Amino acid sequence: MRTPLEVVIGSCEAAAALLSELADGEGHGLRLARARLHVALCSRCAGVVAELDATIEALRGLGRARPDPHPELVPAVIERIRRERR
Ligand SMILES: [Zn+2]
Numbered sequence: 001m002r003t004p005l006e007v008v009i010g011s012c013e014a015a016a017a018l019l020s021e022l023a024d025g026e027g028h029g030l031r032l033a034r035a036r037l038h039v040a041l042c043s044r045c046a047g048v049v050a051e052l053d054a055t056i057e058a059l060r061g062l063g064r065a066r067p068d069p070h071p072e073l074v075p076a077v078i079e080r081i082r083r084e085r086r
Contacts, residue, residue, distance in 0.1 A: 015045050023052050045071040 002011070015038040022035055039045045
């Protein structure tokens with residue numbers, strides 16, 4: 001049986017189904033508004049959304065990261081590959 005709060009803000013399962021749309025920050029409509037309200041009032045789902053946001057932010061950071069170039073290492077790497085092929 002659903003609690004009165006669940007009737008208003010929907011279930012965790014219903015909110016979870018919309019988490020990726022919520023994380024995108026896009027999307028409109030009553031379903032998403034209800035899911036946002038659910039997350040605002042449900043500590044369990046708020047934790048899931050916070051982790052999802054952190055993961056997305058970490059992945060974006062990976063996309064920006066560029067390894068420092070060390071051109072002086074190239075000859076040594078090539079030499080090592082040659083040795084290991086023998
Ligand atoms: Zn929930």
